[in-house]
Amino acid sequence: MSTIRVNLKKEEDKSYDIVIKEGALGGIPHDLGEAGLAHRLAIVTDSNVAPLYGEKLLNGLEGVGLAPLLITFPAGEKHKSRETKALIEDRMLEAKFGRDSAVIALGGGVVGDVAGYVAATYSRGVPYVQIPTTLVACVDSSVGGKTGVDTPHGKNLIGAFHQPWRVYADVETLMTLDVKEIREGLAEVIKYGVIADSALFSYLEENIGKILEYDRSG
Template identity: 50%
Template sequence: MTASPTDISQQTIHVELGTRSYAILIRRNLLEAIGEELTRLRCTGKVGVVTDRNLAGCYLNQVKRVLKAAGYTVIPIVLPPGERTKTLRSIAMVMDALVEARFERTSTLLALGGGVIGDLTGFAAAIYQRGIPFVQVPTSLVAQVDSSVGGKTGVDHPKGKNLIGAFNQPRVVLIDPATLSTLPPREWKAGLAEVIKYGVIADEGFFEYLEQHIEPILKLDDASVAQIVKRSCEIKALIVSEDERESDRRRILNFGHTIGHALESLGGYCGLIHGEAVAIGMVHEADLARHLGLCGEDVVTRLRALVEAVGLPTGFPPVAF
C-alpha cells in the first residue's frame, strides 16, 4: 500500500490475533472518550492509571475526570520519567499500589505515557494475579507508532535492555494525536526514526511520502501526522498478526535496534534516547547490508539523507572503553 492523504477523523486498525485480537483507534481528542471505550470493552470497577510525573501534569486530571464520569474508581500510579524507570523496582511499586487498592482480576490497568510507561504497565498487568486487562493510551510518537502495538512488555536489566518481560496484548490501543503537541522537539524527532523504519522494511511508497513531506511532518501538520501514525500502525499490525511471538517475520521490526540497543546500553540509558540510537543503527545496518550485497548504495544514501533531514544523528558517539 502506498501512502495517500488521510482523513483526520477516527481511523480504526485491527490487530488480528484470534481471541487476543484488538483495535487501534486513532482520533484527535480521543482522551475525552476513554471512559466510553472502556465501557464498550466491558471493563468494570477499578482502573489504575500508570503515568510519569511529566505527563501527570498534562493529562492525568483529564483522564481521571473522564473515567470517573463513566463510573470508574481511578487509582493514579505516578512514576519518575525516563528509561531508568523501566526496572523491576518500578514494577514492585506498581504491585504495591495494586495490592493496597485491592485490585482484582476484573480490574484494569491503563498505560498513559510513552514507551517506558507502556512496556512497564503491560508487564505489570501480565503478572499481577497472573494477568489482568490493560489498555494502551500512548502519548509519544515512539509509543503511538511502535511500542503500544504488538504486546511486547517488560523492563530492563543492568546487563541489557528488555531482558525481563512477557508477551501481553492490550485490550485496545487509544491514540490521540493531539498529545503529540506536548512532546519536546527532541522526543518528536526521535520518534520519527521508528516511522522511517517502516518505510524501509515494508513500504517504499511510504518512504517516498516521508521524503516529500518531511517539512510539514516536522511542523506537526495535522494531516501529515495522521498519515504517518496510521500507516505505521497498519504495517506494525499486519506484521504482528502474521508473527505474534517473533519467530520469523516480526524480527524485521528490529531493523536498527541491534546496534541501537547496544548504544543505549553503553550510554547507561542517559545519553542517546531510543529513537536517536535506532536512527544510527538503521544507517549502519543498511551500510552493512550494502557490504553484504543485500541492498544498493542508493538505499543507504536515501536513508542517511532522510535521517539527517529529520535532524537525527547518523554517526557513532564517542565511547570510552
Template identity: 50%
Template sequence: MTETLVTVGLGDRSYPIHIQSGLLGKIANDLQAHPFAHRYCVISDDNVASLYGSQLIKSLNAARIDAQIITFPQGEMSKNFQTIASLASTLAQQGFDRKDGLIALGGGVTGDITGFLASIYMRGIPFAQIPTTLLAQVDSSVGGKTGVDIPEGKNLAGTFYQPQVVYIDTDVLQTLPLEELKGGLAEVIKYGVIKDADFFAFLDTHRKAILSLDKNTIATLIARCCEIKAEVVELDEREGGLRRILNYGHTIGHAVEAASSFTLIHGFAVAIGMCAAASLALKNGFLSLEESSAIRQLIKSYDLPVDIPSELDRDDMRR
C-alpha cells in the same frame, strides 16, 4: 477529524487501535460501551501525569467509571524490578484483583512497565495503552512486547502480553519536545525501509507537514505504521522469524544507547543503528549504493543523527 481504526488480528485476542485528534476526552465513552475491567488504575510517569492524568481521571470518574492513578519517576532509569514491585504493592494495598485492569498513559517506558506489570500481577490482568509519544504511538504500544531492564541489558526481562485496546490521541504530540518527536520519526522511517516503499516516498515528500504536525498527515502516518506492525505481529507474534524485521536498527542502536549511558534517546540511537546496518548491507551486497544512500539521506533530512558519536567507546558497544 474522523477516527481511524486499525485492528490487530490475533483471533480471540484481537484488539482495536483508535486514532483520532481529541480522543483523550472520548475514552470514557468507549470504556462505557466496551468495558474490559471492573475498575481501572492508570499508570503514568510524573511528567505525563501532570499534563494529562487529571484530565483522564476526571473524564472517567464523570462517566461513573471507577479509576485512579499511580505515578512513578520519569525516565528509563525507572524501568526496573524495583518500580514493578512498588507499583504491584500499591495495587495490592488498594485491593486490585483479577476483575480490574490497568491503563498505560505515557511513552514507551510507561507502556513497557504497565504491560509487564499487567502480565504478572495476579498472574495476569487486562490493560490498555494510551501512548503519548510518537515512538510509542507507532511502535511500542502495539504488538504486546513488555519488559524491564536489568543491569546486564535493556529489556532482558519481559513478556509477550497484548493490550485490550490502544487509544492514540494525535493532539498529545503538541506537548512533545521536538527532540522526542524526531526520535519517534526514526521508528517511522524504519517502517518505510522494511516494508513499504510508497510510505518511504511519502515521508520524503511530506516532511514539512509531518514536522509541523499537520493533523491529517500525522493521522495517516501513524495509521500506516500501526497497519504495518499489525501485519507483522499477526504473522509472527512471538518473534520467531518475520517479526525480527521490526528490530532493524535496534541491534547496533541498543549498543549505542547503552554506551551513551542512555543520554542518547532511543530514537536517535535507532537512527544511527539503521545507517550502520544499511552500510553493512551495502558492503555485503544486500543493498545497492542508491538504496543505502536514500536511507541515510531520509534519516538525515529529519535532522536525525547518522553516525556513531566519536566520544562513545566502541569496545563498550562490542560487549
C-alpha cells in the same frame, strides 16, 4: 510409571483495535464504561505525563461510574525497573485490586512497557489499555504486546508478551513533544517505509518538513 497428557489446543483470539483520532483521550472513559472491561482501573503514568493528562482521565473515568486509581512514578528510562513494577503492584494491592481489574498505560514507551508487564503478571494476568503519548510509543512500543523492565545486566531481559485490549493514539498529545522526540518517532516510521512500504517512504520524503513543523496538512 504413568504419563498423563494435558492437551492445550484452544486458540485464543488476541486481536485488538488501534484507535487513531484527534481528541481520542476524551472518549476513552465512555468506551471503557460501555465495554465493561473492568470496574477497577489502575492508571499508570509518569511524572511528565501526569500533570498533562492524568487528572483529566481520572475524572473522566469517575464520571462514567468507574473506580480508577492514578499511580505515578518518576519519568526516565532508569525507572523502567523491577522496583517501579513492585511500586505499582503494591499500590494496587493496597487498594485491593483483584482479577476484576485492568491497567491503563498512559505515557511513552517506558510507561507502556512497565504497565504492560504489571498487567501480564498481576493476578496472573489482567487486561490493559495502551494510551501512547510519544510518537515512538504510537508507532512502535504500544503495539505488539512486548512488555518488560530493564536490569543492571541488560535491557528488556525480564518481561512477557501480553497483548493490549485496545490502543488509543490521540494525535493531539503529540503536540506537546519537542522536535527531538518527533524525529525519534519518525526514524521508526522511516524504517517501516524502507522495509515494507514504498508509498509511505515517498510520502515522508515529500512531507517531512511539514511534519517537523507540526503542520497537520502534512
